Amino acid sequence: MKDKRIVLIGVNHKTAPVELRERLAATDNDEILRRLTELPSVNEAFFLSTCNRVEIITTTENEPEITIKEIKDFLAHYNQVDLNEFKKSIYVYLDTEAVKHLFLVASSLDSMVIGEPQILGQIKDAYRRSTKQRVVGPILNRLLHKAFSVAKRVRTETNLSRYAVSVSYAAVELAKKIFGDLHGKHILLIGAGEMAELAAHHLLGNGVRDIVVANRTLERAVELSKEFNGKPISLTEISDYLAWTDIVISSTGAPHFIIYYDDIKKVMRQRKNRPIFFIDIAVPRDIDPRLNQLDNVYLYDIDDLQGIVETNKHIREKEAKKAERIVEEEAIKFKWWLETLEAVPIIVLLKQKLEKIRKKELEKTFKHLKHLSDEDKEAIDAMTSAMVKKILHDPVTFLKKREERPKIDLYLDIARKLFNLDEIDRD
Amino acid sequence: MDKFFYQLALLGYGIAMVGFFIYLLRPQHSVSKAATLVLLSGFFFHSIGFTISWIDLGYFPFITVKSSLSFVAWFLVIVYLMFGWRLAILGTFLSPLIVGLMLLSRVVPSIAEPRPPIKVLWLSLHIGFSLIGDALLALAFCVGIMYLVQERHIKTKKLGGLYQRLPSLTLLDDINHKALIWGFSMLTLGLILGAIYAQWVRGHYFTWDPKEVWSVITWLVYAILIHERLAVGWRGRRAAIISIIGFMFLLFTFFGVNYLLKSYHVFK
Numbered sequence: 001m002k003d004k005r006i007v008l009i010g011v012n013h014k015t016a017p018v019e020l021r022e023r024l025a026a027t028d029n030d031e032i033l034r035r036l037t038e039l040p041s042v043n044e045a046f047f048l049s050t051c052n053r054v055e056i057i058t059t060t061e062n063e064p065e066i067t068i069k070e071i072k073d074f075l076a077h078y079n080q081v082d083l084n085e086f087k088k089s090i091y092v093y094l095d096t097e098a099v100k101h102l103f104l105v106a107s108s109l110d111s112m113v114i115g116e117p118q119i120l121g122q123i124k125d126a127y128r129r130s131t132k133q134r135v136v137g138p139i140l141n142r143l144l145h146k147a148f149s150v151a152k153r154v155r156t157e158t159n160l161s162r163y164a165v166s167v168s169y170a171a172v173e174l175a176k177k178i179f180g181d182l183h184g185k186h187i188l189l190i191g192a193g194e195m196a197e198l199a200a201h202h203l204l205g206n207g208v209r210d211i212v213v214a215n216r217t218l219e220r221a222v223e224l225s226k227e228f229n230g231k232p233i234s235l236t237e238i239s240d241y242l243a244w245t246d247i248v249i250s251s252t253g254a255p256h257f258i259i260y261y262d263d264i265k266k267v268m269r270q271r272k273n274r275p276i277f278f279i280d281i282a283v284p285r286d287i288d289p290r291l292n293q294l295d296n297v298y299l300y301d302i303d304d305l306q307g308i309v310e311t312n313k314h315i316r317e318k319e320a321k322k323a324e325r326i327v328e329e330e331a332i333k334f335k336w337w338l339e340t341l342e343a344v345p346i347i348v349l350l351k352q353k354l355e356k357i358r359k360k361e362l363e364k365t366f367k368h369l370k371h372l373s374d375e376d377k378e379a380i381d382a383m384t385s386a387m388v389k390k391i392l393h394d395p396v397t398f399l400k401k402r403e404e405r406p407k408i409d410l411y412l413d414i415a416r417k418l419f420n421l422d423e424i425d426r427d
Numbered sequence: 428m429d430k431f432f433y434q435l436a437l438l439g440y441g442i443a444m445v446g447f448f449i450y451l452l453r454p455q456h457s458v459s460k461a462a463t464l465v466l467l468s469g470f471f472f473h474s475i476g477f478t479i480s481w482i483d484l485g486y487f488p489f490i491t492v493k494s495s496l497s498f499v500a501w502f503l504v505i506v507y508l509m510f511g512w513r514l515a516i517l518g519t520f521l522s523p524l525i526v527g528l529m530l531l532s533r534v535v536p537s538i539a540e541p542r543p544p545i546k547v548l549w550l551s552l553h554i555g556f557s558l559i560g561d562a563l564l565a566l567a568f569c570v571g572i573m574y575l576v577q578e579r580h581i582k583t584k585k586l587g588g589l590y591q592r593l594p595s596l597t598l599l600d601d602i603n604h605k606a607l608i609w610g611f612s613m614l615t616l617g618l619i620l621g622a623i624y625a626q627w628v629r630g631h632y633f634t635w636d637p638k639e640v641w642s643v644i645t646w647l648v649y650a651i652l653i654h655e656r657l658a659v660g661w662r663g664r665r666a667a668i669i670s671i672i673g674f675m676f677l678l679f680t681f682f683g684v685n686y687l688l689k690s691y692h693v694f695k
Contacts, residue, residue: 156455162591174581176595177577177581177590177595177596178581178595178596178597179595179596179597180594180595180596180597180598181597271660272659272660272662273660273661273662273663274660274662275596275597275663292582295663295664295665296662296663296664298581298582300584304584307584308584308586311586311587
């Protein structure tokens with residue numbers, strides 16, 4: 001059998017500007033997959049296209065250089081891009097390096113914001129398309145499944161994706177640590193602004209029930225409240241709603257405070273001390289910072305949130321080192337598996353396994369049968385040896401005979417599984 | 428024979444406690460699950476021990492300090508099992524208390540359990556309800572501490588340490604609230620049953636015995652807290668602090684009176 005090679009070609013946000021990525025990103029993934037497998041060197045194909053990256057993984061029995069050229073030419077032709085234009089932006093990885101790269105991508109270590117989990121879902125979708133088109137075989141099947149399990153390992157064994165790295169998510173996480181479940185909670189959004197609206201959106205996405213939108217002009221309030229399906233009020237009405245709301249997001253352009261310590265002190269009595277969470281995104285600040293001294297009142301301003309985000313980013317960087325170690329480890333394991341994808345190593349593993357069993361059982365038996373002479377022992381040894389050989393004869397000839405046939409991968413895979421050979425090569 | 432099972436229970440609780448501390452460092456479900464299982468095995472042995480003592484004595488063994496400590500520890504395991512399935516971190520805070528009580532119960536010099544007193548059923552109910560109340564108030568104490576730690580993290584905006592491990596303030600406050608209400612009710616029932624029993628056996632409902640006086644003081648502390656919670660809406664930090672103070676009173680009533688003051692309630 002010829003050597004199977006894994007070839008990965010791609011561009012990402014680090015190597016290519018968005019204009020180029022746009023032109024390479026596919027509109028019709030299925031067609032690309034089909035066209036890829038029509039290339040003479042390509043056996044199996046996987047195609048991933050997101051806003052930050054385009055990755056093509058294929059297996060080939062041909063020389064990798066030829067395969068790479070075929071794919072590059074295809075990309076240039078298909079997307080009508082001059083090859084020279086994206087030559088520099090493209091990266092190519094072979095075999096173990098390709099495996100490692102995919103594992104890094106799947107674990108979100110290669111993402112723009114490392115640890116953000118969306119990429120795994122995108123890879124899963126892309127893989128589903130490939131299986132639907134029947135363009136993945138045993139190698140890419142195993143590779144992709146392994147990539148999912150590596151990503152899972154990274155997620156459970158490190159804190160890579162655990163801490164929020166955007167101001168709006170940091171606010172949501174805090175709200176959860178204060179209120180637990182956000183279902184049925186009420187928000188008051190004062191003013192407008194991208195970050196404030198984003199935070200409101202995330203809170204609504206986490207089950208918050210009602211939102212009231214206050215603005216300097218009622219017109220703007222009405223406009224915003226439509227976006228959130230909320231209720232518009234004017235700035236002067238805020239105090240009426242403070243006793244009712246649980247989370248206040250404030251982001252006005254006011255040059256002075258709009259919520260004062262004494263007001264909230266009074267309100268807390270009215271609220272029977274039900275907790276309230278103020279998120280002050282405005283600069284200059286909208287909310288008197290002394291509020292945080294009141295019991296059951298929690299106040300975070302933009303600097304506090306930014307501080308949390310910075311710390312979390314730092315944690316993610318540290319965790320990324322741990323995650324990379326996991327990826328390396330899994331890539332090596334995958335390499336072992338790849339190396340034994342041919343008939344000869346599988347046969348060797350099979351023989352080793354049976355020989356090991358034979359030796360162990362002989363030893364056990366001889367221990368009990370002390371009266372046996374050396375001659376007897378030799379005879380028994382020869383007999384068991386012959387048995388093992390005879391048992392192995394048929395499967396070994398079967399595998400050797402089919403070595404050149406296309407379905408050999410499948411048989412090898414089954415042989416490994418039947419005899420649990422994966423366990424041995426880890427010893 | 429029962430002693431042997433109590434030792435096994437102590438061993439189980441001890442190992443579980445170590446497990447819950449490991450859980451702090453490695454917050455994985457498998458760790459807390461293992462710790463919970465070990466705790467359960469301790470509980471199992473503990474229950475066997477109780478059953479044997481019960482059969483030997485002919486009444487439930489919680490009249491001496493030794494056995495009542497052991498009973499509170501046993502009941503705290505039940506309390507953990509009630510909340511711990513969704514709040515494993517509670518184990519980290521409760522298990523030291525469980526181990527501490529069990530250990531104390533092992534080292535307190537043993538006296539023969541008194542001969543079956545008169546109207547043992549009433550006495551048992553008096554003691555049983557009081558001790559269950561004590562255990563629930565111990566829970567309120569534990570989640571009170573957890574609340575203060577978590578509140579401190581959020582107020583000072585330092586989100587390291589236990590911040591990620593501890594649950595939300597609302598959940599902790601809820602458990603504190605429930606534990607207080609139930610613990611207080613049980614304690615009240617225990618006190619009333621005790622008074623009725625005293626009237627039968629000694630002819631007086633109340634005799635100004637130090638234990639009785641301190642019990643009433645403790646009861647008042649909790650009564651005030653519950654009143655403030657329900658009527659004024661005290662919650663969060665203040666409620667947590669008072670439930671910790673209340674528990675100090677409770678501990679004094681439990682131990683202090685036995686060892687520092689003279690009381691007919693002493694069964695050392």
